[in-house]
Amino acid sequence: ETAVFQTPNYHVTQVGNEVSFNCKQTLGHDTMYWYKQDSKKLLKIMFSYNNKQLIVNETVPRRFSPQSSDKAHLNLRIKSVEPEDSAVYLCASSAGTVSDYTFGSGTRLLVI
Amino acid sequence: GEQVEQRPPHLSVREGDSAVITCTYTDPNSYYFFWYKQEPGASLQLLMKVFSSTEINEGQGFTVLLNKKDKRLSLNLTAAHPGDSAAYFCAVSASSGSWQLIFGSGTQLTVMP
Helix, strand or coil, rough: CEEEECCCCEEEEECCCCEEEEEEEECCCCCCEEEEEECCEEEEEEEEEEECEEEEEECCCCEEEEECCCEEEEEEECCCCCHHEEEEEEEEEECCCHHHEEEEECEEEEEE | CCCEEECCCCCEEEEECCCEEEEEECCCCCCCCEEEEEECCCCEEEEEECCCCCCCCECCCCEEEEEECCEEEEEEEECCCCHHCEEEEEEEEEECCCCCCCCCCCCCCEECC
């Protein structure tokens, strides 16, 4: 099956902890993305990355960082979570144009 | 940068009625447009992607209209049924080359039997 796979589906953690979310795509795409969907369901880009360039939304706090081992994987690390990080994090990929954008099923983070 | 405004934030219709959701955008160079459906607890389901060269696109039970002159994108569910109840999002591709999508703020649609 070709798709974008995210793990875990759901994660609960305490303020100050470090968390890491995984994303893998088997579509052969060369660009991957992380989006955040907040409690009001607003969706915003956090990062876009291909093997040449990382583009960061300047509003993303420094405690967030993407980590990639190859073009099929783009993980998201949060160094020290805060309550406002509670959200759904959506991973996506594309083949260099947006016409074939594909989203994963999302990781729901709850910070207590 | 690109800004996308989506209206209305909430919409209630009766089964069989039509439901119209509209997005306006600011960047005249935007050229890919998307409509997504999101059911509770689920991810984004692509309904339709529209290229700037096509103004009317028909899907299963809905029509998407693109008016480039007014920079307006609309989704028209022609005969809504309770299974259409969900959040709907428009998205526009940025023309900056970063391939990010700029999303509207969403419309929560409720279809009453």
